[in-house]
Each structure stands twice: as C-alpha cells, then as structure tokens.
Amino acid sequence: MASKSDFPVPRSSVNIVKEYRAALSDILNTKFGCVATFDGVDFESELNVAKHGGPAIVPERRVGVTLPSGVQVSVWKGDLTSFSVDAVVNAANIRLEHLGGLAQALSSAGGPKIQRESGDYVYRHGPLTTGDAVVFDAGLLPCKKIIHAVGPELPHYPSTHDVFKAEPLLQKVICSILDRVKEQHLSTVAIPAISSGLFNYPRSECAKTIVSTVKQYYEYVQHGHRPKEIFLMNNDEPTVKEMEGAFHHIFAPSTMTYSQATAKNTRSATKTSPTIQVANVRVTLKKDKIEEQRTDVIVNTASPNRNLREGEISKAISMKAGEGMQKEMYSAHSTGNIVITKGYKLNCSEVYHTLCMSKDQPAAHQFLFTSVFECLCMAAANHRNSIAFPAIGTGNLGFSKKEVARMMLDAVHNFTQTHQTKMDVYFIIFPSDRETFQAFEEQMRSYQPSASHSSFAPAAAVDRSDIHSSRGSTPRISLCGPSRESTAEAEKWLTDLFASSSFDIHNNLILHWGEEEHQQLSRLTKGGVSIEEFFTQGHACVTVKGFSRGEAADAVLQVEAMLCNIQRELISEGEREISMLSDTKVSSERLTVDHSRPDFTDRVPTFKKQNLRILKVEKVKNPALQVLFDLKKDQLHCSATQTMFQLIPAQFCEMISRIGFHAECAPPEDPAYGEGIYFAHTLKRAMDLWRQKKEEYLYFVEAEVLMGNATPGKRGLILPPPVGSDADVLYDSVTGGGDISVIFSGYQALPKYIITCKRRDE
Incomplete structure (x- = not known):
C-alpha cells in the first residue's frame, strides 16, 4: 500500500536541496522507490535556466502524424539539452569539436565526457565526413545517447546551386541518423534542423529536406527496428515555423495542427485524440468509456462511504471489475483521500479511487486538485507508466466542466515541476458528453499553467480539519513510496545525509x-x-x-x-x-499477498522462530526470467529445485525482480566459497551470512535454485571447478558447509517472493 510522509529539511541543508534537487529525486526513487516533491524551498530562478544559458523552454508539440509503418513524427519547440528521450542529435563538425551553437550547448550540459569521447574517436579513426553520424553516451544529459551528425556546410550567402549540391548530403546525414537509431534499437530521438545554423543552410529548404527524408526513409525501409517517435525539435520560433510549414506541405492532407483538429466536429476530434506534452508527461484527450481503458492505472471517483454502486463512473467501473473490487474497497486502507485496489477484470493493474467532496464544501477546489496530483505521485511511486482519469467532479459534485479541465491540467503541470517521471496521462470523456469534451479540448488548446494553483499543497495527504491552513514556509521533502517501509528507509537515509x-x-x-x-x-x-x-x-x-x-x-x-x-x-x-x-517481452510485477492467504500465513511461524515479524509478502512474477530458468533446468538436466533465501538491501528489491540475481546485490559477509551468487538454505543461515548493521527493516528474497551437479567451494572461485581432467566440463554449482549454495549464473535462480520483516523486539 502506498505511503506518504514529510521530511523536514534542516535550515543548514536547504542550499544542498536547492543545488541537488534533481539528483535527490533520482536517488530517492532509485534506492527506495520514493517520489519526492519539495515544499518551502525557494528554488532560485537560475535553476530553471537551461544549462547553455537563456530561459528554459517548456517543450511544446506543434504538429504530428503516425506513418503507415507505425512511426510517429512530430514537430516541437523545445530545448535539446533538457529533453528526455532515448537520444538527441548534435549538429557536429567533421572533427567533433563542439565549440559553438547547439554543439557547445549540448557539450556543456552533458559534461566533459561529451568532448572527451569525441576527441578520442577522432584520434583513433580520423575526422568524420559530411553525412556521417556516430553514437556515444550522453554524459549528464537526460537521455541515453547522443548522436553526432555532420551536415553539409554552405557559404554565408548560398546560391540556389549551392543548396542543390548540399541537398543530397543533408539527406545522407538524416538517413545516417535513422540508421543509427535502428542499430541502437532506440525508441525516441530528437533531431534539430541540422546545418541551418552555423552551417548556413537556408531554413525553409533545410526543413523541407529533413521532413521529406524522414518520411521517405520509413516508407522504403521495411525491415529492422523502427522507433516509436521522431521529434523534430528546435528552440527558436523561426525554425520551428519552417518545420511546421514543411510538415503540412509534405504530409497534407494527412495531418493537421492542434487548432485545426479542434475546429472539426466532435467525431473528427475524437479520431485525432488531441494531445499536448507537459514536460515529460504526454496528455491525451479521448472519447471513450473509462472502464474500457488499457492503462496501468484507472482512476475512479467514489463516494466517501466507499459504495461503488453510487455514481455513474464508479458503478461502471465496479460492474466491469466484478464483486472482488467492492470487497477490497471496504477493507483497504486509504492514503490521503485515495484508496487503491487491484484492477480485477479491468484492463489495468490498479484502480485509484478518489474520495472527492462536492463543490459546496470548504476548500473543495483544492481538494479536487490534490486528488489528481496524488494519483500521479502514487502512479510514479509504483512505477506505473500510464494513467486514465475521468472528468472528476463534473457530475453530481457540481464543478463546472471548464474549471475541472483547468484544475486537472494544473495538477499535471505541478507534477512535472517536481518529478522527472515519464508518463502517459489520458483524460477520458464519455462518448456522448460533447460539452465536457469541448471544455477539455479548449483548455488543452490554450493551456498555460495557472498561478492560482501553483501554491497548492500537492504532496501531503489532505485533512479536512486543516485544509484551510497554510503549509507555511518550513522546508520539507514530501515522500510518496510504495510502502511505509520504503518511506521510512528514505527518511533514515536523508537524516544521515544531513546530520x-x-x-x-x-x-x-x-x-x-x-x-x-x-x-x-x-x-x-x-x-x-x-x-x-x-x-x-x-x-x-x-x-x-x-x-x-x-x-x-x-x-x-x-x-x-x-x-x-x-x-x-x-x-x-x-x-x-x-x-x-528468452524471446519474451520483459515485464515484472510484485504482487502484495493478502495477510489472510496461505502465501503469507504459512511463512509466519518460520520467521517468528528467528524473532522476525513479517510486514509484507510480495509475489514476484517475471515471465521472461521463468523462461530462462526453465531453459537452464533443461540444460543442467535438473528437474528438482530447492527453496533458498537471500537477505538484500532495500535498494536491490526492484532490480532482482526485474533482471534476477547478481553477485553485486548480496555479497556475503565472507565469500569463503567463491565469488558467485550466494544462497542460504535457512533463514537463520541467511541472517548469519548477511549481517545487517542495525537496519530497521530486513528484506528476504525467497527463490527457487538449481544446484545441479555440485561440489564444495573454496575462496577465489569465479566459476565452478572442473568435474575431472577436462577443463571444459564444470560443476553446476558449489556448496559451503551444507547450508550454503553458490551459483555462478543468475539464471539458475528464480525470485519467487520478496518478504519484508522487522525484528520482533523493535
């Protein structure tokens, strides 16, 4: 169950929070699964300035189309130094010397690694030629890769003939970029108007060549990897306008701008699914039934008495989900004004039931805004990538359609100001509700963040008794995590950090x-x-x-x-x-086991004997790891598995559930039997093997392990020893003292449960 808490920041540490807000958010999320928001900290305006100087640009999508091949192509105004995609493209020179323009901006923002790797490449391979593109790591940029691409350089005042000669070279470099995208299996890439700046290619001709080349590439390249989306992005309005013009000319009549789309009738607007980008969050408006959505999370509006048969939205969701949801609803704990249940027969993992109040109650607007914000925070904390909202409050609660649309968009905006999470947000409007759809459509078309909501208290659970009170200026970090244990671990780490x-x-x-x-x-x-x-x-x-x-x-x-x-x-x-x-799509889930089920109750006596109280049992489901485990079982001719344990730091629970076991996650107190992956046959032995230093919570992984043909281990082994004289025939694993086993391939173990405990004397 999601948990929230506020951590007061010592006054002496406020400057650290100001300078390292992004790093703090990233660390708290990676180590503890907690989403952090910051309150009462006056982040200076320079922190909102792009690293290459000048005001930061909020990414703005102008126009887009989905090609028959499935690739989306879109035109954006935005800052490549801060845009979160798989790869950004740099307009480079042949020597990869990033001394001006976009190249200098990306190199400065990405840190010294950008120029160092570029110089090393030229030293080893010589200069690039026009039309080449090479891929390196992105350094400190918020993307995985940077693609350095060399476009044609024209005279200061190019003639028509100069442009004619340069066109095939610009086509070549765009194709080279898209080739690298295919080779690297990148899903998203942002491409600027290469050669249009310092290299003097006329903007209009440059835009037409780039757009047409991207279109043709995905028409004729039928095989191999295709990305999800190509972003044609620039930060200056004249270039963006030229890109838009080229886009309409080349793709017409198959595309339209957002304003053109909204000028059509409701039926047409439904088909185009109006979309805007708010930082890393994509917001899409749809006419559909909320209970039919295929997202990670569906949001419901429920009555305070938790009866799901009250209210049209709640009733529709309940009927589709089945009776189990109502039963869980009555017993589930609330976090703030939200109750989380499983999705049951819905096409989602979770349902977030918001317990909203009617408009005539005090502070109802703030309450509605906070409900939307908290749903987004919880989705991020639970590693959910998509969430579907109905038009909360437009029915019996009495809010106007326009103000609901505005508040929901403001809540998304506030979420993006304090979170780096990428997410797809869907506003789902019932098909016959034309007025609400138009109200949301108009607000999305003209959206600018509202100052009136920027001071709302988004991350704390709202209490009706003090909803009028201000949160004041006390600096704090609000933590929203998947469990009370996760937020407690994060608080302890922050305490140690600042103390x-x-x-x-x-x-x-x-x-x-x-x-x-x-x-x-x-x-x-x-x-x-x-x-x-x-x-x-x-x-x-x-x-x-x-x-x-x-x-x-x-x-x-x-x-x-x-x-x-x-x-x-x-x-x-x-x-x-x-x-x-495995030839299987990788996906992993950690499903919390109900305290009344045998998966939980059967383990209680065993843990109690070690003076441990079980707080939570999570069942790990990872089909791809299961495939590899079964293949390993066949390879070792081993039909029997053994149940064993690891005691791990909280930080590695998610890592193990996603990619299985690695030696780095749980090094034993003394690796006396080799440098492999250690398992204990009993809880007692696990606690001896991994001695925790006064940790409040203990995290055990219960696994199925394939031992195969085993032999006693010894210090220093990096692989099992040979069975006989043939050095190529090795044992499958090694043992130590009868109750310790060591494997050297992570695929010989399958995580089944993650069990969170606390010592009973605490």
Whole structure:
C-alpha cells in the first residue's frame, strides 16, 4: 500500500536541496522507490535556466502524424539539452569539436565526457565526413545517447546551386541518423534542423529536406527496428515555423495542427485524440468509456462511504471489475483521500479511487486538485507508466466542466515541476458528453499553467480539519513510496545525509566504476573532501568525509548519483539480454499477498522462530526470467529445485525482480566459497551470512535454485571447478558447509517472493 510522509529539511541543508534537487529525486526513487516533491524551498530562478544559458523552454508539440509503418513524427519547440528521450542529435563538425551553437550547448550540459569521447574517436579513426553520424553516451544529459551528425556546410550567402549540391548530403546525414537509431534499437530521438545554423543552410529548404527524408526513409525501409517517435525539435520560433510549414506541405492532407483538429466536429476530434506534452508527461484527450481503458492505472471517483454502486463512473467501473473490487474497497486502507485496489477484470493493474467532496464544501477546489496530483505521485511511486482519469467532479459534485479541465491540467503541470517521471496521462470523456469534451479540448488548446494553483499543497495527504491552513514556509521533502517501509528507509537515509560530516556507502556496484567515475571522485577531493575507496572480504565501500556537513553531503549525493546511473544501466542491459535470450517481452510485477492467504500465513511461524515479524509478502512474477530458468533446468538436466533465501538491501528489491540475481546485490559477509551468487538454505543461515548493521527493516528474497551437479567451494572461485581432467566440463554449482549454495549464473535462480520483516523486539 502506498505511503506518504514529510521530511523536514534542516535550515543548514536547504542550499544542498536547492543545488541537488534533481539528483535527490533520482536517488530517492532509485534506492527506495520514493517520489519526492519539495515544499518551502525557494528554488532560485537560475535553476530553471537551461544549462547553455537563456530561459528554459517548456517543450511544446506543434504538429504530428503516425506513418503507415507505425512511426510517429512530430514537430516541437523545445530545448535539446533538457529533453528526455532515448537520444538527441548534435549538429557536429567533421572533427567533433563542439565549440559553438547547439554543439557547445549540448557539450556543456552533458559534461566533459561529451568532448572527451569525441576527441578520442577522432584520434583513433580520423575526422568524420559530411553525412556521417556516430553514437556515444550522453554524459549528464537526460537521455541515453547522443548522436553526432555532420551536415553539409554552405557559404554565408548560398546560391540556389549551392543548396542543390548540399541537398543530397543533408539527406545522407538524416538517413545516417535513422540508421543509427535502428542499430541502437532506440525508441525516441530528437533531431534539430541540422546545418541551418552555423552551417548556413537556408531554413525553409533545410526543413523541407529533413521532413521529406524522414518520411521517405520509413516508407522504403521495411525491415529492422523502427522507433516509436521522431521529434523534430528546435528552440527558436523561426525554425520551428519552417518545420511546421514543411510538415503540412509534405504530409497534407494527412495531418493537421492542434487548432485545426479542434475546429472539426466532435467525431473528427475524437479520431485525432488531441494531445499536448507537459514536460515529460504526454496528455491525451479521448472519447471513450473509462472502464474500457488499457492503462496501468484507472482512476475512479467514489463516494466517501466507499459504495461503488453510487455514481455513474464508479458503478461502471465496479460492474466491469466484478464483486472482488467492492470487497477490497471496504477493507483497504486509504492514503490521503485515495484508496487503491487491484484492477480485477479491468484492463489495468490498479484502480485509484478518489474520495472527492462536492463543490459546496470548504476548500473543495483544492481538494479536487490534490486528488489528481496524488494519483500521479502514487502512479510514479509504483512505477506505473500510464494513467486514465475521468472528468472528476463534473457530475453530481457540481464543478463546472471548464474549471475541472483547468484544475486537472494544473495538477499535471505541478507534477512535472517536481518529478522527472515519464508518463502517459489520458483524460477520458464519455462518448456522448460533447460539452465536457469541448471544455477539455479548449483548455488543452490554450493551456498555460495557472498561478492560482501553483501554491497548492500537492504532496501531503489532505485533512479536512486543516485544509484551510497554510503549509507555511518550513522546508520539507514530501515522500510518496510504495510502502511505509520504503518511506521510512528514505527518511533514515536523508537524516544521515544531513546530520553527519562522515558517510559510509556500502555498495558493490562500486566495482563497476571506470576511469570516468574515478576522475569525478578525484575532482570532488579538491574541495576539502576526503574520499576513501576500499574493498574487503567481498564488500566494496566508499567513505566520504568533509570539513562540514554541507561539503560531505554534496560529495555523497554525487557518489550516490553515480551508483544510481550504474544500477539503471545494469537493469537496462539486463532486460535487453533477457529479452533476446528468452524471446519474451520483459515485464515484472510484485504482487502484495493478502495477510489472510496461505502465501503469507504459512511463512509466519518460520520467521517468528528467528524473532522476525513479517510486514509484507510480495509475489514476484517475471515471465521472461521463468523462461530462462526453465531453459537452464533443461540444460543442467535438473528437474528438482530447492527453496533458498537471500537477505538484500532495500535498494536491490526492484532490480532482482526485474533482471534476477547478481553477485553485486548480496555479497556475503565472507565469500569463503567463491565469488558467485550466494544462497542460504535457512533463514537463520541467511541472517548469519548477511549481517545487517542495525537496519530497521530486513528484506528476504525467497527463490527457487538449481544446484545441479555440485561440489564444495573454496575462496577465489569465479566459476565452478572442473568435474575431472577436462577443463571444459564444470560443476553446476558449489556448496559451503551444507547450508550454503553458490551459483555462478543468475539464471539458475528464480525470485519467487520478496518478504519484508522487522525484528520482533523493535
């Protein structure tokens, strides 16, 4: 069940929060699954300035179309240095020297890695030629890759003949970019008007060539990977206008602008599904039935007595879902003014039931706004990518259609101001409700964030008794996590971060650090901070010390951010490998087991014997990992599996459920039987093998393990030893002391349950 809490920020640490808001949000989400919002902290205006200078541009979608191949192409006004996509394209020169224009902006925002990798490439391979495109890591940019593409360079005042000669070269570089997109299996890429700036290609001709080349590429390239969307993005209005004009000319009459779409009748508007982009959130308006949506989350408006047969929306959702939802509704705990239940027969994972109040009650507007905001926060905290809302409050609650549309859009905007999460948000209007659809349509077309709602208290649970009171100016970080344990872990970490000038970070992902990370550590030590990295008995640790708490916290956040980046990369690489080997789409779920079910009650006595109280049991479902586990079972000719345990840090629960077991997640206290993945046959042995240092919560993974042909292990093994004289025939696993097993392939174990506990004497 989702949990929320407020963490007061010490006044002495406010400047750290100001400077590292994005890093703090990322770390809290990666380590603890918590979405963080910040209240009472006056973020300076310079933090909203793009890294290359000038005011930040809110991404704005102008026009788009879906090609017959399924690829979406759209024109945007936005800032490539802050746009979150799989890859951004840089307009580079042949020597990859990023000294001006967009190249300099991207290089500055991405950090020294951008220019360093570019220089290394040219040193090894020589200069590029016009039309080439190469792919590197994106450094500190909010994307995975940067594609450096070399377009044609024209004279300052190009003639018609100059443009004629340059056109095939511009076509070539666009094709090279799209080739790299295909090779790298990228889903989204943002492309600027290459050559139109410092390289003097006339804007109008440049726009027409780029748009037509993208269109032709996906008409004639029928095989291989296709991306989800191509963003044609620029930050200056004249270039964006030229792109729009070229788009309409080349795709007409198959596309229309948003304003053109809304000028059509209701039936036509329904087909075009009006969409706007608010930072990382895509908002789509649809005419449909809310109970028919295929999203991760469906939002319902329920009466305070939780009777789902009251209200048209609630009744429709309840009838489609079945009786189980009403039963759970009566017993489920509320978080703020929201009750979460399973989706049952609906095509969603969860339903968020908002317990809203009618318009004539005090502070009803703020209450409605907060309900929408909290639903978005909970969806982000629970790693949901899509959510469908009805037009909350337009029925019996008495709100006008226009004000509801406005408040719901403002809630989305406020969510994007404090969250980095990508999400698809759908506003679902009943098919015959033309007036509500038009009200939402008009608000979306002319939307600008409303100052009247920017000061709402979005992240705290609303209490009717103090809904009039101001939250004041006390700095705080509001945490919304998947459970009380997750928010408690996050609070403890924040307390330690702000309270001490010495900090120990135990994490075996440190072993993945390379030259770049060690150079960053070296830079950190120049400011009065000492950093010691050491490795002992299978455990990697970094100790950070500063002359002040502020200096130490500054360095700790940068170190933790490095580790979070590595964890994300490992998960991404792991999911790609699992998908390729299993030929199965990778998906994972952690389903909370009801306390009354045998999955929960049967485990209670075993844990009680170790003085542990079970707080939560989650069943892990990952079909792709199951396929690989079954393949491994056949490969080892091993029909029998054994139930075993690991005791892991909270940070790795999600990682293990998504990509399975890795040695870095649970290094034992002493790796006496090899450098593999350790499992204990009993809970008691697990607690000896992984000694937790005064942790409030303990996280056990229960797994099925394939031992196969096993032999006693010994220190230093990185693979099982040979069975006999043939060095190519190895044992399948090793053992230690009879109640410890070590495997060397993560696919020999399948996570089945994650069990959260607390010591009974606490």
